[in-house]
Amino acid sequence: MFKLPSTDLIELQGEYSFPIIGLSILIACVASYTALAMNERAQQHSFFHKNFWLILASVAMGFGIWSMHFVGMSAYSLPVSMHYDQLLTVISVFPAMLASFLAFYIANQPRRLIWLYILAGIVMGLGISTMHYVGMAAMKMDALYFYDFWLFTASIVIAIVVSFVALFVFSTLQRYMENRFIQLMTAIILGLAVSSMHYTGMMAISVYVSPNHSHTSVAHEMELSFIVISVTVGMALLLGLLLLSSLLDRYVKYRTNHYDMLTRLPNRRQFERKLSQSQVKQTLAIWHLHDLERVNRENGYLFGDEVLQYLAESMIALTPPQSDLYRIEGNRFAFLARGTESETVFYAAMEKIAETLSQPFVFQNKEIRIQAVCAWLPASQQNESSNIYSNVLAVLNSPSLQYKLDIIQYDPVLHTYTFEREIANDVERAMAEDELYLVYQPKINGKTYEMVGVETLLRWQHPIYGMLSPGVFIPILEEKNRMLDVTDWVIERACRQLAEWEREGRPVGQAAINIPGQYITSSRLLKVLKRAVTDYNLEPQQLELEITETSFVKTIEEAIRAVGVFRQEGFSVALDDFGTGVSSLSYLKQIPISTLKIDKSFVDGVPASTKDSSIIQAIIALGSSLDLSIVFEGVETAEQAQFLAFTCEQPIIQGYYFAKPMIASELIEWHQNFRKPTI
Known part of the structure; x- marks a missing residue:
């Protein structure tokens, strides 16, 4: 292939179409951008294994290289007839796909060593080169062609060097630059690597014919339909893969966050949201399936999962009209109905479920009997809809409860006092024995995607009642005047954890x-805070006190003075749930807070709701004029994050879009693996 032709051959001169050259480079850049976007998803926590995204990235990159090559070939015209060997044409795409997968896999290794990037660059460059020269071998024409050795070698070196630069930039600098910008720049570099290799390889080729060869008077050009089909199919596939990956991620994330994976029912998160957002009274029934752990112990967890799926299907079939079914815990299912019109039908459905559960059923030749109880509260019996969940839980938490398939209606005389007293009495033991524990939800700068802080949240794993919702136990502890002691415990534990992270070099x-x-x-709070930061050698600026807007409204003058003292001591103070207590708006300029936390109810509607978007913009303008940091809580979608990043100069974003609340070890692991999302 490098042997010089005999002197009696005539060298042909080809011509290039510059618009088609530009099109081929564009295809290479689009393919690179698509592949890098999918490669980034491989580095994030996902329902799919990271290799799934790496395969999609390699398919996108390999097909893009292949499309670029053949579109680039169509830009070159020679006065000879030419066609392509179909088998070699198809085979030529696989080296690029395989090399892309290996390069991305190597570059994604946890240990970021320079030799790994060099190896990845070599693999990617050789893959691009192999694809090119196999594609050239597929070219059949009435002429001989030979390669210039040095240009041939240079084309391979160019592919390797520029691939190395692109992968190194993408892997090492993305933490410090805008995600979309770095992806675009890296895609351009990688696209130029493919293109420069291709056209350098084309420069290396010389085409010869014999003197008696009859030249065509019109230079050879690939059929226009081939170009159109190649570009259309290639671009559609690349953009389709990118869209598919985005839709898959969003769908899986939504299903994971909002649905139980075993029964496919809405989970507790959806249940609590439905409860809190409803403006009308609702009827609630919760079925507690007793002693499922015994079924798991005796028959194995796979068997137990099948039993749960069967029970869920039975309940779905018997769900009353205008009602929704949720799996809120491992052994609890909740029915929620709107309004008071169908309470009789609702109760009849619960009786039918009790009748169904009373009959033993056979699984894998084993007879299974289920013990259960149902607690319910009709909408017509409620004074305040906000207490419906805790009231029904009070029935299930009654010490005299038996699991004989009874349907028990909440009675405030029999149930509330016992449950609330028990929760209040158990809290000291819960703090001492670590039943109470802290989780941390990251706060992310919406512009730089750096983690700027965390919110400390309280959880309670009760030995009898399981995971208690903060919406249940915190109001009880506040009513029983136990939250002050719990808050002191939270401050101490949070400071201890901050100090531990500082010692480990993981602020x-x-x-x-x-x-x-x-x-x-209370003067006690300042003493507790000062003692905690002193004991753990922290700075006051490392803590931010979040206080609800409604608490300011109740004691505005005293609150203003107290916040002033905290600010003088160096502590930050955030006004939480801003916008829910509009009567305090006139006092905002008097309160020396440092941060506004925008309530989730305002974030939910943006950017689709013009009204909510306008309110958010007004709050941002107000906060900016008062030189306040602005935190948006409850951000769950890319559209919300993108809108807030565009609208606010320095948005701090908190919500499930980035991460759920996590225990300390999970937070550190998440932070180590965190990559900027594509928005």
């Missing part, structure tokens, strides 16, 4: 702690 930024409204004006 997470500022930690926000929720402070009960009645505690903010």
Whole structure:
């Protein structure tokens, strides 16, 4: 292939179409951008294994290289007839796909060593080169062609060097630059690597014919239909893969966050949201399936999962009209109905479920009997809809409860006092024995995607009642005047954790702690805070006190003075759930807070709702004029994050879009693996 032709041959001169050259380079850049976007998804936590995304990335990159090559070939015209060997044409795409997969796999290794990037660049460059020269071998024409050795070698070196630069930039600098910008720049570099290799390889080729060869008077050009089909199919596939990956990620993330994976029913998160957002009274029934752990112990967890799926299907079939079914815990299912019109039908459905559960059923030749109880509260019996969940839980938490398929209606005389007293009495033991524990939800700068802090949240794994919702136990502890002691415990534990992260060289930024409204004006709080930061050698600026807007409204003058003292001591103070207590708006300029936290109810509607978007923009303008940091909580979609990043100069974003609340070890692992999402 490098042997010089005999002197009696005539060298042909070809011509290039520059518009088609530009099109081929564009295809290479689009393919690179698509592949890098999917490669980034491989580095994020996902329902799919990271190799799934790496395969999609390699398919996109390999097909893009292949499309670029043949579109680029169509830009070159010679006065000879030419066609392509179909088998070699198809085979030529596989080296590029395989090399792309290996390069991305190597570059994604946890240890970021320079030799790994060199190896990845070599693999990617050789894959691009192999694809090119196999594609050239597929070219059949009435002429002889030979390669210039040095240009041939240079084309391979160019592919390797530029591939190395592109992968190194993408892997090492993305933490410090805008995600979309770095992806675009890296895609252009990688696209130029493919293109420069291709056209350098084309420069290396010389085409010869014999003197008696009859030249065509018109230079050879590939059929226009081939170009159109290649570009259309290639671009459609690349963009389709990118769209597919985005849709898959969003769908899986939504299903994971909002649905139980075993039964495919809406989960507790959806249940609590439905409860909190409803403007009308609702009828609630919760079925507690007793002693499922025994079924798992005796028959194995796979068997137990099948039993649960069967029970869920039975309940779905018997769900009353205008009602929704949720799996809120491992052994609890909740029915929620709107309004009071169908309470009789609702109760009849619960009786039918009890009748169904009373009959033993056979699984894998084993007879299974289920013990259960149903607690319910009709909408017509409620004074306040906000207490419906805790009231039904009070029935299930009654010490005299038996699991004989009874349907028990909530009675405030029999149930509430016992449950609330038990929760209040158990809290000291819960703190001592670590039943109470802290989780941390990251706060992310919406512009730089750096973690700037965390919110500290309280959880309770009760030995009898399981995972208690903060919406249940915190109001009880506040009513029983136990939240002050719990808040002191939270402050101490949060400071201890901050100090531990500092010692390990893993600072997470500022930690926000929720402070009960009645505690903010107490002199005791300042003493507890100062003692905690002193004991753990922290700076006051590392803590932020989150106080609800409604607590300011109740004691505005005292709250203003108290916040002033905290600010003088160096602590940050955030006004939480801003916008829910509009009567305090006139006091905002008097309160020396440092941060506004925008309530989730305003974030939910953006950017689709013009009204919510306008309100958010007004709040941002207000906060900016008062030189306040602005935190948006409850951000769950890419559209919301993108809107807030575009609208606010320095948005701090908190929500499931980035991460759920996590225990300390999970947070550190998440932070180590965190990559900027594509928005």
